[in-house]
Amino acid sequence: MWCIWYYIKSDGITFVPTDYGGSAGSGAVVLDDCNFHESVQLDSFDVDRTLTLVPPDGEFPVMNYRITQEFKPPFRINTLIEEAGSLKAEVILKIRAEFPSDITANTILVQMPLPTYTSRVSFELEPGTVGQTTDFKESNKRLEWSLKKVVGGSDHTLRAKLTFSQESHGNITKEAGPVSMTFTIPMYNPSRLQVKYLQIAKKSKTYNPYRWVRYVTQANSYVARI
Numbered sequence: 001m002w003c004i005w006y007y008i009k010s011d012g013i014t015f016v017p018t019d020y021g022g023s024a025g026s027g028a029v030v031l032d033d034c035n036f037h038e039s040v041q042l043d044s045f046d047v048d049r050t051l052t053l054v055p056p057d058g059e060f061p062v063m064n065y066r067i068t069q070e071f072k073p074p075f076r077i078n079t080l081i082e083e084a085g086s087l088k089a090e091v092i093l094k095i096r097a098e099f100p101s102d103i104t105a106n107t108i109l110v111q112m113p114l115p116t117y118t119s120r121v122s123f124e125l126e127p128g129t130v131g132q133t134t135d136f137k138e139s140n141k142r143l144e145w146s147l148k149k150v151v152g153g154s155d156h157t158l159r160a161k162l163t164f165s166q167e168s169h170g171n172i173t174k175e176a177g178p179v180s181m182t183f184t185i186p187m188y189n190p191s192r193l194q195v196k197y198l199q200i201a202k203k204s205k206t207y208n209p210y211r212w213v214r215y216v217t218q219a220n221s222y223v224a225r226i
Contacts, residue, residue, distance in 0.1 A: 034065035077224035110145040177226035
């Protein structure tokens with residue numbers, strides 16, 4: 001059996017989960033709610049934000065939390081749809097990476113449902129573009145834009161020209177979207193919560209644990225409405 005101590009901080013700013021009382025000072029990270037794995041002991045959490053646990057085998061979440069306070073999203077998405085006649089339209093998708101330039105996101109996938117009467121789509125990427133692919137999934141009328149890597153602070157634009165099998169008698173913007181994204185950003189944490197230190201209090205002869213901390217941001221449900 002072995003025991004781990006986590007000390008959690010928030011970039012030197014007071015960490016104030018609303019479930020545990022306290023008042024949020026200026027710049028504090030406020031959690032709307034949080035929950036812990038059943039192995040976590042919370043005896044010292046209210047005092048010094050320390051979590052103690054005897055971990056089970058394998059990978060598991062120590063703590064889940066939800067934040068709705070204002071923070072800077074990692075990507076900004078702008079979408080424009082322009083009609084180009086009775087049977088044509090153009091979609092302009094632009095994404096901007098809002099994280100620092102020394103951070104790189106990878107395996108980015110942008111998806112957008114199109115009107116059900118879309119019959120053909122042609123794509124136009126920016127000149128000199130490398131590591132990006134596009135596709136029109138005709139079976140479910142979905143536009144897909146894949147980017148291998150995106151550096152922080154960069155902008156990327158995709159133009160898609162749509163051809164329809166029938167005239168649209170409504171508002172095209174109401175029949176398309178929303179735009180969704182999936183991505184992974186290593187070494188980036190938008191919530192600013194950090195593990196201050198990780199201590200293995202009791203070591204076992206059976207296990208040979210490695211002590212390290214890695215920050216990764218992954219999109220679960222990242223959606224922008226048109």
